Amino acid sequence: MLGAQGIGVVIINATIQEMVTILLPTKILQRVKRHLRCETRKPIDMGVRTYLMHIIRINLQEILRLPPNFNDTESLSEDEIINILLFSAPKSWQRKMDRQGFDPLSSAPLDVVAFMECIEMSEDCNGDK
Numbered sequence: 001m002l003g004a005q006g007i008g009v010v011i012i013n014a015t016i017q018e019m020v021t022i023l024l025p026t027k028i029l030q031r032v033k034r035h036l037r038c039e040t041r042k043p044i045d046m047g048v049r050t051y052l053m054h055i056i057r058i059n060l061q062e063i064l065r066l067p068p069n070f071n072d073t074e075s076l077s078e079d080e081i082i083n084i085l086l087f088s089a090p091k092s093w094q095r096k097m098d099r100q101g102f103d104p105l106s107s108a109p110l111d112v113v114a115f116m117e118c119i120e121m122s123e124d125c126n127g128d129k
Helices: 004-023 028-038 048-065 078-088 091-099 109-126
Strands: none
Touching (some): 048 078
16 A cells, blocks of 8 residues: 555655646657658767667657656557667668678667667778768
């Protein structure tokens, strides 16, 4: 059974969730996921692993705070994270993956990042970005 402090925390959390639901635009979760999949790009001066860590942070900390469910059922799946990585990568990297026969959708996100890091390091050595 919850004590008086436990009931207070539950009431405060419910109130905050209700306020967030009222203040944020409708279908905010759908909009955030669409933005991540279709408009987010990796900055040129940021490494692929750092970019993945930012996506994971958004997935584990920010998306969970959005309506309608306010829980981890709304988080991005591994396939969605890989799609975000692929969209944000330069087209030349995607062509190199195709030439080398690497299928990112059948791999884990960390495997995709490791492969992209190899491409990134080879471009740094060659000097072409």
